[in-house]
Amino acid sequence: MPPETEAGATHPDIGDIRIQDVVSIKEQTAFEKIISSQPFWVTVALLLIISLMSYLQPQAFASEENFYNITRNFAYIGIMSVGMVCVIITGGIDLSVGSTMGLVGVACGVVLQAGLHWALAIAAGLFAGLVVGAINGVLIAYAGLSPFVVTLGMLSFARSFAIVLSGNKMLYNFGPYKPGFRAFGGGEFLGMSNMVWALIILVVVVGVILKFTTWGRHIYAIGGNEQAARLTGVPVNAVKMQAYMVTGATAAIAGIMVVGWQGSAINALGTGYELKVIASTVIGGANLMGGEGGTYGAFIGAALLEVIRNSLLMQGIDSNWQGAFVGVFIVLAVLLEKIRGRKRA
Amino acid sequence: MPVLSLRKISKNFGAIRALTEIDLELEPGEVLGLMGDNGAGKSTLVKIVAGNFPPTTGELILQEKPVHFHKPAEARQKGIEIVYQDLALCDNLTATANVFLSREVYRRIWPLKFLQSKAMSDRAGELFGELKSETRPHDVVRRMSGGQRQAVAITRTMLSEAKIVLMDEPTAAISVRQVAEVLELIRRLKNRGIAIVLISHRMPDVFAVADRVAVLRRGRKVAEKPVSQSSPEEVTGLITGAIHAA
Numbered sequence: 091m092p093p094e095t096e097a098g099a100t101h102p103d104i105g106d107i108r109i110q111d112v113v114s115i116k117e118q119t120a121f122e123k124i125i126s127s128q129p130f131w132v133t134v135a136l137l138l139i140i141s142l143m144s145y146l147q148p149q150a151f152a153s154e155e156n157f158y159n160i161t162r163n164f165a166y167i168g169i170m171s172v173g174m175v176c177v178i179i180t181g182g183i184d185l186s187v188g189s190t191m192g193l194v195g196v197a198c199g200v201v202l203q204a205g206l207h208w209a210l211a212i213a214a215g216l217f218a219g220l221v222v223g224a225i226n227g228v229l230i231a232y233a234g235l236s237p238f239v240v241t242l243g244m245l246s247f248a249r250s251f252a253i254v255l256s257g258n259k260m261l262y263n264f265g266p267y268k269p270g271f272r273a274f275g276g277g278e279f280l281g282m283s284n285m286v287w288a289l290i291i292l293v294v295v296v297g298v299i300l301k302f303t304t305w306g307r308h309i310y311a312i313g314g315n316e317q318a319a320r321l322t323g324v325p326v327n328a329v330k331m332q333a334y335m336v337t338g339a340t341a342a343i344a345g346i347m348v349v350g351w352q353g354s355a356i357n358a359l360g361t362g363y364e365l366k367v368i369a370s371t372v373i374g375g376a377n378l379m380g381g382e383g384g385t386y387g388a389f390i391g392a393a394l395l396e397v398i399r400n401s402l403l404m405q406g407i408d409s410n411w412q413g414a415f416v417g418v419f420i421v422l423a424v425l426l427e428k429i430r431g432r433k434r435a
Numbered sequence: 436m437p438v439l440s441l442r443k444i445s446k447n448f449g450a451i452r453a454l455t456e457i458d459l460e461l462e463p464g465e466v467l468g469l470m471g472d473n474g475a476g477k478s479t480l481v482k483i484v485a486g487n488f489p490p491t492t493g494e495l496i497l498q499e500k501p502v503h504f505h506k507p508a509e510a511r512q513k514g515i516e517i518v519y520q521d522l523a524l525c526d527n528l529t530a531t532a533n534v535f536l537s538r539e540v541y542r543r544i545w546p547l548k549f550l551q552s553k554a555m556s557d558r559a560g561e562l563f564g565e566l567k568s569e570t571r572p573h574d575v576v577r578r579m580s581g582g583q584r585q586a587v588a589i590t591r592t593m594l595s596e597a598k599i600v601l602m603d604e605p606t607a608a609i610s611v612r613q614v615a616e617v618l619e620l621i622r623r624l625k626n627r628g629i630a631i632v633l634i635s636h637r638m639p640d641v642f643a644v645a646d647r648v649a650v651l652r653r654g655r656k657v658a659e660k661p662v663s664q665s666s667p668e669e670v671t672g673l674i675t676g677a678i679h680a681a
Contacts (some may be wrong), residue, residue, distance in 0.1 A: 304539045304548040307528075311536055314525030321523045322591070323537035381527035402557050 117351065128375030128427060129387040136394050143401050151404050158283065162351075164396035165285035166191075166344040167363065171370040171388035172292045173340025175334045176300070178371055179379025182230060183238035183312045184334060186244035187341040187367055190222045191360030194345030198271070199261030199355030208271035215346040217340065222237040222248055227331030237283020245364065252357040262354035275350025285347045289389065292340065297385035308332060313380030369416060370395060373423040436499070438463045438598050438630050439484070439515075444493035446479055452480045452653045456493070461599065466621060466631045468645035468662070470638075472674050475651040477634050481601050484632070485517045486510030498598075516592035520603040522584055526577040530570055531559040534591050562590045565605055566623055582613035589620050593627075600624060601632045606640045618644050638667045643671075650681075657681070 124130050144152040170187045177184045194215040201211040222244060229240045264271060277284045300306035308329045311319040320326045341360075349355045372378065373394060374387025398415050437460040446454040454476045461467055471477045482484060483490050486504030488610050497513055504510045507517070524533050535555050541548035556572040562573045563570045569587035576584060592600045602621070608612045615636075621644050624631055635641050641648060642662055648671040650658040658665075658681040665681070672678035 134651055299547065302552075304541050304550060307532060307539060307550060308537075310527060311525045311532070313525070314527035318519075318521075318523035318525055319536065321507070321519060323511070381525070 094305065096134045100198050106300075108144065111417045115332045120302055125346070129384065129390050131426065132373060132375070132387070132390050132394055132423070136390060139397055139401060143404065144398075156400070158278075158281065159288045160393075160400050162283035163400075164392040165283060167291045167366050167370060167395070168267060168289040168389050168392035169285070169292055169344045169347075170291070170340050170363065170367045171374070171392050172296050172339075172385045173337035175374075175376050175383045175385055175388040176296070176309060176336050177237070178368075178376045178378060179300070179309050179313045179380060179383045180330055180333050181316065182330065182333070183241065183368065184226065184337045185241040185364045185368075186222065186226060187236065187337060188360035188363035189245045189248035189252070190219055190338055190341035191345040191348070191363060192357055193222065193248045193255070193347040194218045194342045194357040195355040196261065196357050198255045198346055198349050199264070200255060202264040202267060202271060203261055206266040206267070207325075208267040211267070211271055212274070212346055215349075216342045219338040219340075219342025219345070220335055221338070222341070223335035226338070227334035230334060231327040231330035249357070249361070256355070256357040258357065260356050264353070268353070272353055275347030276353070279308050282354070283351070288343060288347060292343075293385045293389045293430055296336070300385065302381050305329065305332070310381060313377075313382070329372065366392075366395065366416075369420050371393055373419055375427070377427065391423075397433070437461055438498060440496040441480075441484075442494040442496060444480070444483060444490045444495070445492045445502035446488075446490060447477075452654055454483075454490070457651075457656050459649060459659070461630045461632065463598070463630050464625055464628045464649065465496070466625055466633055466645045467473060467646040469632055469634045469651070470636075470641060470648060470670060470674055471651035474653075475674070476654040477651055478603070479654075481517070481632065481634060484510070484599075485515060485601055489542055492675065511595075514596060514598035515601065516595075516597040516599070517601040518585075518588045518592060518603065518605060520605075520607065522588040523582060524576050524587060525573065529556075529573050529575055530563070530579075530583075530587050530590075531556045531572040533576055533587050534559045534562070534594065536591075538594055538602045558594075562593050565593070566590060566620055568620065580613065582616035585609065585613070585617045586620060587622065589617075593624075597629055599632070601634070603634050604636065605633070606635060614640060638670065641670075642649065642667060652676055662666035 150156065170191070174184055174187060197218040198211040198215045201214045202208065226241055226244055229235045230237050275285060279287055291353045300309060307317065311324055312326055312329060316326060345359065348359065370391035371383060371388045372391070374383070374389070374391030376383030376387060395416055398419065399412050402412055402415065403409060439596055441457055441459040444454055444457040445452070457480060468498050469477055471478070482488060484495065486507045486509050489503060490503065490511040495504070502513060507677060525536065527535070533629055537549070540551040540554045542551055559572040562570070563586065566586055566589065568583065568590075569585045570579070570583045579587070607618050609617065618640060621631060621633065633641060645662050647659065648670060649656060650670060652674065657679065660681060669678060669681060673681060
């Protein structure tokens with residue numbers, strides 16, 4: 091017998107060390123888990139800002155009307171963030187959501203201008219979003235191209251396609267089915283815009299899917315260790331492709347609703363939104379390296395950005411400062427994640 | 436009756452001959468140490484058994500029936516499990532989630548498959564108990580020691596009724612104390628009647644747990660004998676080529 095294992099087997103300390111080992115890693119309680127999660131602290135920050143603003147501007151800020159506006163303004167960003175978070179958890183990214191939204195809007199507009207039924211317009215919009223997602227997904231999951239490059243290409247392609255499709259004109263002659271189409275995005279229910287309800291439903295449904303189904307488990311596994319997921323038999327390519335299609339679908343929902351709300355489709359719709367969407371997910375605790383994130387985080391991140399924007403406006407601060415605040419919050423969020431990561435290791 | 440027999444297995448990659456006519460038998464409850472230098476063909480042989488690719492010529496016989504694997508899932512279905520060198524664990528998931536990865540217990544509510552978390556963590560807890568490992572089902576793998584991570588990877592092989600477990604360098608990257616832990620895990624698997632192929636560079640580990648040792652050199656089997664009739668010196672000689680055959 092070799093000396094190493096002999097020593098190991100007879101060494102009296104081994105048992106003790108093991109026990110200490112176990113004691114030093116305590117099991118986290120549910121409360122500790124919540125306390126150590128980023129969405130919790132972002133929620134706290136959001137509540138603080140709301141309290142402060144309600145104190146400073148009780149009439150203007152804490153009004154029913156302002157609540158309606160704020161929630162509606164971040165709803166469509168939030169809807170796309172819910173889709174984006176699925177892709178980010180897999181370790182990918184989708185830079186094309188803004189352009190997809192533009193293309194979807196134009197697709198809806200073209201169908202309505204042709205005098206067709208609003209249901210067809212919605213179907214066309216969803217189809218456009220899913221096709222964009224599927225193309226992204228095939229190129230990333232099956233052809234193995236980098237998500238950043240593929241979706242950057244799609245950002246350019248989808249926008250260009252939207253401009254061509256619209257004839258570079260604003261589409262607003264929506265024909266006989268205009269009211270039906272507008273009811274979706276422009277309508278309201280129990281004092282909140284339909285877009286906000288769509289966001290809430292998506293946060294819950296996608297959140298449940300991510301946390302409680304095998305598909306969600308596989309999304310997290312791919313982000314944690316794609317190679318390991320593949321080796322253990324997770325259908326990695328299919329799941330990744332589906333994640334990009336979910337993002338495409340959420341961009342489509344956002345596009346359909348915003349066009350309905352505004353009553354017109356312009357091909358520039360959604361320009362630059364990809365950055366707002368990614369910022370929302372990151373502020374809400376999604377890790378761009380993959381493996382971490384959630385739909386509640388995406389929701390609260392989007393809410394925080396809009397509340398900051400609204401607050402700056404109300405305080406009469408030059409609106410050109412908005413970007414600076416957003417930038418600070420993004421970096422703060424990542425910094426917070428870094429500090430938490432160090433504590434964990 | 437051997438659980439697995441390899442008959443004249445050869446593997447060519449283009450003009451390169453990775454394996455030449457390997458014969459090998461594995462009995463239930465036996466630990467076979469598979470040794471050899473880098474490039475000797477150990478990984479190729481293991482990948483053939485695990486179903487990553489088929490042999491160019493030769494036969495794999497599992498419990499007296501010839502088998503042909505085209506992908507790892509097929510080999511796994513027949514009771515051949517593999518513990519990869521890097522363990523193939525997802526750091527961001529819990530022990531239970533890793534053990535059940537791609538074999539989740541679920542209830543189908545169309546179109547979704549809902550995880551049965553309680554059933555899975557109970558089962559994982561049972562299996563950790565059988566291995567006498569201090570690994571808790573709900574702990575995240577990121578926070579675990581090297582030995583605990585090995586336990587998670589090994590527990591994965593116990594989910595189904597595995598007959599053969601292939602272990603690729605399980606003791607390569609962990610501390611001395613954790614090595615003792617892992618060797619103990621291997622003994623427990625062996626006591627359950629599972630045949631184990633242990634690929635390792637570490638001579639002391641192989642001699643501590645293996646019943647037999649097989650040595651590959653440049654794609655050929657140069658020795659196969661009980662550990663009791665060999666010595667680390669002899670095996671070293673066989674690996675390097677200082678001794679031609681034994």
